[in-house]
Amino acid sequence: MSDRERDEHSGTETTGHEWDGIKELDNPLPRWWLWIFYGSIVVAIVYWVLMPAWPGLNGYTPGVLKQSDRADLVRDLAALQAQRGQGETLLMSASLDQIEANPDLQAHALAVGQSVFGDNCATCHGAGGGGAKGYPNLRDDVWLWGGSLAEIEHTIRVGVRAAHPETRTSQMPAFGRDGMLDAGQVSDLTEYVVALSGREADVAAVGRARQLYADNCAACHTPTGVGDRTLGAPNLTDREWLYGSDRDSIRTQIHNGRNGVMPTWEGRFSPAVIKALAVYVHVNAGGGEASSVAGETATP
The missing domain is CATH 1.10.760.10 (Cytochrome c-like domain)
Incomplete structure (x- = not known):
């Protein structure tokens, strides 16, 4: 017969632990909880057998199934690279105008351009290319360096006031700061x-x-x-x-005389990706070639 104390209210044995007058009852765990616990142990043992699990001095146990996430990743990357390689070949073999004139090729270029724009350009120009103060809006028909496909591609390739030897460059003087004007x-x-x-x-x-x-x-x-x-x-x-x-x-x-900088993307992107990005920007701007110099007004 158990000599452990029983709680006078519930009649359940206590564990002997007491804190501030509160005694811990020795209630059994629910049966459903125990079955889940035992089942988890069984699943873990099966997993150890089937899958890589145990580390060792020379690697790890490969498991019966020889599963390798690293090998899967290498295979998936190779397949993706092969798919992209086909797309890049098509883009490189076509002119910018031909890309926009071919619906399938344009769709591929837009998909590539959207991905590249979101990862590299949206930080300054905004997710939709709408720009912000100090960062040009790429969705209108106002272009500082020209809005044709060729001009957009050139700007992306060489940048503005960037390190590229052919970079687009201009300079707005600081007339007041440098004392040229009072x-x-x-x-x-x-x-x-x-x-x-x-x-x-x-x-x-x-x-x-x-x-x-x-x-x-x-x-x-x-x-x-x-x-x-x-x-x-x-x-x-x-x-x-x-x-x-x-x-x-x-x-x-x-x-x-603030002068913004746009990085050169040549060397970071392949020529095919630069083409795709130029098509993406051009199409999302409406495909127009209007520039910031269109129109005249009377001199004040």
Whole structure:
């Protein structure tokens, strides 16, 4: 007969443990729980026999089934590489225009381009290519360096102000920071740019800045302000502004001369992937070739 204490309320034996007047009852585990526990042990033993499980000095036990996740991964990667290789061959053998004209080839290029864009370009240009302040919108028809397929591919390949020897490059001077213009002249020039975009501006300031613009800005942005995509000079007459269209943003740009950088992707991506990315960007922008220099406006 058990000599262990029984709880006076439930009649169940205790384990002998007590804490702050609370005694631990020696209740048996539920039968269903025990069967699951024993079943888990059986499954574990079967797994040890069938699958790689036990580490050793020279590797591990391979198991009866000889299963290897590493071998599966190598095989899957080889199959994926073979599939991609076929796609790259097709892309490399076709021109950019031929890729867009062939529905099957275009679909393949778009699939590749979307994946590459999401992993490498969306951080700056946004998941949908809509851009942000300081990062160009790739979904409109305004292009700083041109929006044709060939021009987009070239920009992706060489970058902007990047390390590539053929990189696209331009420089907006820091007129205020470097002392080329004083604060009053920067403010007058701000009003002149506002007027170029068709908005109301200080007439007196615009008059004072006319010669300033001709001497310092017209060489790149042209006398009428429509820009020059061969130089990467933005159009100042439209409503598209990379760094903002309010007076403070324009004044800051004239004063500091911000110049963004886009990396060169040549050497990181294969030529076929660059083609696919160019097609993806071009198609998602509507396939147009309008640029930031289209149209003219009267000089203020």
